[in-house]
Amino acid sequence: MELTLLGTAAPEGLPRVDCPCANCSTAVGPEARAATSLLVDGTLLLDLTPGPAFAAARAGHSLTGVRQVLLSHPHEGPALGVPAGLPAPVRVPDGQDLALISGHRVRALALDSPGTGYLVTGPEGARLLYLPPGAAPAAPAEQEVGECETAVLDVVGRPDALARLREAGLVGSSTDVLAVHLDDTVPPGRELRRRLAAAGARAVPDGTTVTVGAYPWDPESPGLPRRTLVLGGARSGKSVEAERRLAAWPDVVYVATAGRRSDDTDWASRIAAHRERRPSSWRTEETYDLVPLLEAEGPPLLVDCLSLWLTRTMDEIGAWDDSLWAKRGKAELGARREELVAALRATRRTVVNVSNETGQGVVPASPSGRRFRDELGRLNAAVAGESEHVLLVVAGLPTVLR
Secondary structure (H helix, E strand, C coil): CEEEEEECECCCCECCCCCCCHHHHCCCHHHCECECEEEECCCEEECCCCCHHHHHHHCCCCCCCCCEEECCCCCCCCCCCCCCCCCCCECCCCCCEEECCCCCEEEEECECCCCCEEEEECCCCCEEEECCCCCCECCCCCHHHCCCCEEEECCCCCHHHHHHHHHHCCCCCCCEEEECCECCCCCCCHHHHHHHHHCCCECCCCCCEEECCCCCCCCCCCCCCCEEEEEECCCCCHHHHHHHHCCCCCCCEEEECCCCCCCCHHHHHHHHHHHHHCCCCCEEEECCCHHHHHHCCCCCEEEECHHHHHHHHHHHHCCCCHHHHHHHHHHHHHHHHHHHHHHHHHCCCCEEEEEECCCCCCCCCCHHHHHHHHHHHHHHHHHHHCCCEEEEEECCEEEECC
């Protein structure tokens, strides 16, 4: 089954008309995209966009062989313009099947927002899943279908939709996940590819034809690292970046190393803001005992953050006291760090660690402050040495260090 992506953008296109934003200004050449529309084997058209015949011609195809046009957007979605010669577009009711004379079978999927999703099975049995913008499956009710070869959806806008598909078994390790309905909320080019790669997805230029079931190998994709370290200063956006890297995965364990401070209302509000930002399917562990979690089998871990792990560990061993530090604290903290790094090296879980980047040449006034700064630097360096992917976030902008 051949799939041609006539367009890959949100309904407004990219760049948006008369939009002066920085992302639209850089969406040129292959990064310029028309509204999403899919042509399947030259006979099935999923969604109509402005100028579909022109978009098909640019991709080297014709719409003369199209026998069925299906709509996925909500009823109050973009205005339709049906070119002469195309059959009238229809929408399959949720849960119903449609058999085409070409041998394709289409099942309409219920969504958690207005619109219709489609599961297309080709004559040879390959399966293509397509969801409209801003939509996710209403419930994981399609598990009997099994893993699809290709999934096309709004990965940037609804990463949780991809997580639901993975949980339902519709998307697996060999599924080619294509991001569409792209808009100007993410800078095009390298940053878009980086974010999608973290979700196990990719984007292709308009007009690209892919074979459903032929999983591609992209030499420019960094792949899915097992261990990631996200560094940054205060309010740099490091936690948001870390959470974004796991937003498309179900059953994430969020490890909050800060613990509770019942007498600190500001701290409680900060914790609440973090909690509200996470997907509801994530589970929270409030602990700084990280080694058992790293040694156990289980879903991905998001550890936020290592600097608070260091603070609580130094509290426990009395490392703030100068005499205790010299007598036994330094050696004990070094042993704790080595134990943590060894567990990270051996873990089979996906782990995203968050830590503060401190120092930057400023020398703290107190011995204990200098001690913490130095030990955090050593900890960050040790964890970075065992991480396949290391990011530094400054002013909300991530820079890949490794």
